[in-house]
Amino acid sequence: MVTIPSRRKRATIHDVAVEAGVSRGTVSRVVNDEPYVSASARTAIEAAIEKVGYVPNNAARSLVMQRSEAVGFIVHEPHSLFLDDPNIGGILLGANTVLSRSDYQMVSLVIDSQRDTDRVARYLSGGFVDGVIIVSARREDPITRVIEKLRLPAAFVGHPPEQSPLPFVGIDNRASARAITERLMQTGRQRIGMVAAALDRDSGADRLAGFTDALGDRFNPALVARVPLYTFTDGVKGMCALLERDPLIDGVFAASDAVAAGALEALRHAGRSVPGDVGIVGFDDSSWALRTQPHLSTVHQPAFGLGERAAECVLGQLRGEEQPADGILLETPIIWRDSA
Amino acid sequence: MVTIPSRRKRATIHDVAVEAGVSRGTVSRVVNDEPYVSASARTAIEAAIEKVGYVPNNAARSLVMQRSEAVGFIVHEPHSLFLDDPNIGGILLGANTVLSRSDYQMVSLVIDSQRDTDRVARYLSGGFVDGVIIVSARREDPITRVIEKLRLPAAFVGHPPEQSPLPFVGIDNRASARAITERLMQTGRQRIGMVAAALDRDSGADRLAGFTDALGDRFNPALVARVPLYTFTDGVKGMCALLERDPLIDGVFAASDAVAAGALEALRHAGRSVPGDVGIVGFDDSSWALRTQPHLSTVHQPAFGLGERAAECVLGQLRGEEQPADGILLETPIIWRDSA
Numbered sequence: 001m002v003t004i005p006s007r008r009k010r011a012t013i014h015d016v017a018v019e020a021g022v023s024r025g026t027v028s029r030v031v032n033d034e035p036y037v038s039a040s041a042r043t044a045i046e047a048a049i050e051k052v053g054y055v056p057n058n059a060a061r062s063l064v065m066q067r068s069e070a071v072g073f074i075v076h077e078p079h080s081l082f083l084d085d086p087n088i089g090g091i092l093l094g095a096n097t098v099l100s101r102s103d104y105q106m107v108s109l110v111i112d113s114q115r116d117t118d119r120v121a122r123y124l125s126g127g128f129v130d131g132v133i134i135v136s137a138r139r140e141d142p143i144t145r146v147i148e149k150l151r152l153p154a155a156f157v158g159h160p161p162e163q164s165p166l167p168f169v170g171i172d173n174r175a176s177a178r179a180i181t182e183r184l185m186q187t188g189r190q191r192i193g194m195v196a197a198a199l200d201r202d203s204g205a206d207r208l209a210g211f212t213d214a215l216g217d218r219f220n221p222a223l224v225a226r227v228p229l230y231t232f233t234d235g236v237k238g239m240c241a242l243l244e245r246d247p248l249i250d251g252v253f254a255a256s257d258a259v260a261a262g263a264l265e266a267l268r269h270a271g272r273s274v275p276g277d278v279g280i281v282g283f284d285d286s287s288w289a290l291r292t293q294p295h296l297s298t299v300h301q302p303a304f305g306l307g308e309r310a311a312e313c314v315l316g317q318l319r320g321e322e323q324p325a326d327g328i329l330l331e332t333p334i335i336w337r338d339s340a
Numbered sequence: 341m342v343t344i345p346s347r348r349k350r351a352t353i354h355d356v357a358v359e360a361g362v363s364r365g366t367v368s369r370v371v372n373d374e375p376y377v378s379a380s381a382r383t384a385i386e387a388a389i390e391k392v393g394y395v396p397n398n399a400a401r402s403l404v405m406q407r408s409e410a411v412g413f414i415v416h417e418p419h420s421l422f423l424d425d426p427n428i429g430g431i432l433l434g435a436n437t438v439l440s441r442s443d444y445q446m447v448s449l450v451i452d453s454q455r456d457t458d459r460v461a462r463y464l465s466g467g468f469v470d471g472v473i474i475v476s477a478r479r480e481d482p483i484t485r486v487i488e489k490l491r492l493p494a495a496f497v498g499h500p501p502e503q504s505p506l507p508f509v510g511i512d513n514r515a516s517a518r519a520i521t522e523r524l525m526q527t528g529r530q531r532i533g534m535v536a537a538a539l540d541r542d543s544g545a546d547r548l549a550g551f552t553d554a555l556g557d558r559f560n561p562a563l564v565a566r567v568p569l570y571t572f573t574d575g576v577k578g579m580c581a582l583l584e585r586d587p588l589i590d591g592v593f594a595a596s597d598a599v600a601a602g603a604l605e606a607l608r609h610a611g612r613s614v615p616g617d618v619g620i621v622g623f624d625d626s627s628w629a630l631r632t633q634p635h636l637s638t639v640h641q642p643a644f645g646l647g648e649r650a651a652e653c654v655l656g657q658l659r660g661e662e663q664p665a666d667g668i669l670l671e672t673p674i675i676w677r678d679s680a
Contacts, residue, residue, distance in 0.1 A: 093450070096456070100455050103455075105459055106449070109448070110436045110446060112437070232627070232631060
């Protein structure tokens, strides 16, 4: 009886109960083939199911049976980034903490290939989850389309695809990048560059925009090294490129702490001291920040809090509450340590 | 119609089909309330369902509808370790790669509290997954009991609880620890200690046993610092304890690369050079190993391969194939770099 629904909005047990003029418990007994339902109630409920187009799914069945429901947590990352991203673990645990408190089972779904994308889209269509939290959505993503089509309660961590009506929880990457770059400028650095990563995503593009904002007239496009991912390895490559373009570079904004750690490695190999010769700032305040030598000055990204708020947003939708249309932005304090 | 089964072995669509003398497809049509089934076939199937005690679940329904099925991936770790453990990501991606190839949806379930444990046990009982991969099982774990009770196809990564009949994929921690300690001894170190972590788990206990084996008569119990977790922070603490007990210590086996990285930090603070004053070896060959200064000599743990083999083991059980009763151990080459 689980089918892939094509309706815009799923009918619920509640709709059936209202239509048939009976309690949800009675509908539940019919749906679950339990005894003690009068023939007339059964007939009315069957007619109501037909009329409102109710399709039982596991989640609905769980609801009426008062068993735990499930919310999907979708990590949409290329292989290497899933291993490297220090925020995902925090977001995941934050979301799980809030969902667990409301007896929801969080099921985390990894997307690592086109095949994964297609299969996860089918899984969402199949009614295995009541809602979804999505980390790192992409534009023109079949997952996003399925969520919009099914009207699944959902929240994005980070900006959702453009023109998506779906709510999100995030940080202001542009303002945060501007603030840390300004702070770096205040230390007296003269030749400031950036290792800019993940420019195909809002977070990456916004961090570069904030850097550009802060430097204003002093912005030198030659001192931006563009790398694909927020990774240590890309940090090494990006820093090597900057050193080649300007051996006298004395300040660097790395697009993430992992990128900053890679940049530190490249500077060490090149015989430059940090912060003596070059000041470096990162982004995330992840576990990387205290493991580099020197410890990183960086932007604190509230990973656990992002997961908590995204879960609260999905639970709110499941309870039928209105959600803010324009997203929730969390604070991102600057943490100043020793690398700049 | 989803109920928590108390039967030792779940009846399948196949059992119903055999009992009713019809095809699985016909059973599927009845179970899914589809048309084009004769009244006599329907009656026979309903009687067969009653007789064999068949309880439809999502997975079975997915199977007959030729939609993707699901396999659970259970990470049973305390909070901080989930964030720190560099192997989990590799195991997860390895398992996902194999399951995806067979069109199985991997659903990852985080266990971070007693509430999580109880709810995940209910989730498994509810038929939401066809099989389970478990990382870091604990003794007397309700999850393990549920899996055994339901006879869910399962594979452990790492040793399963004692006397469990369930198959596992792992490494020989004791032999690997012995091998890397012997290699460290061959560099001429005289006062060799260990930062031993996670002694409540087989992996932790086995690594200490291998260290003890290698040193033989030279083993000095005072030079073992015991710490709770395989983390950077515990590595710092453990190394500080060892330096207090023997300021002349010149060799250290750290129970993981993260622990080794923490130990390096403690030695740096204490003004000791590595490998000049102290040689250090780690365990895992994780992303940590190339991010420390100097890079770590360590035991390579094939995280991705462990995930792949565990998934293959579960898929084999789902196909009804016999699995090896005594577990699968993967190779763990020693990777010698600069820290010893």
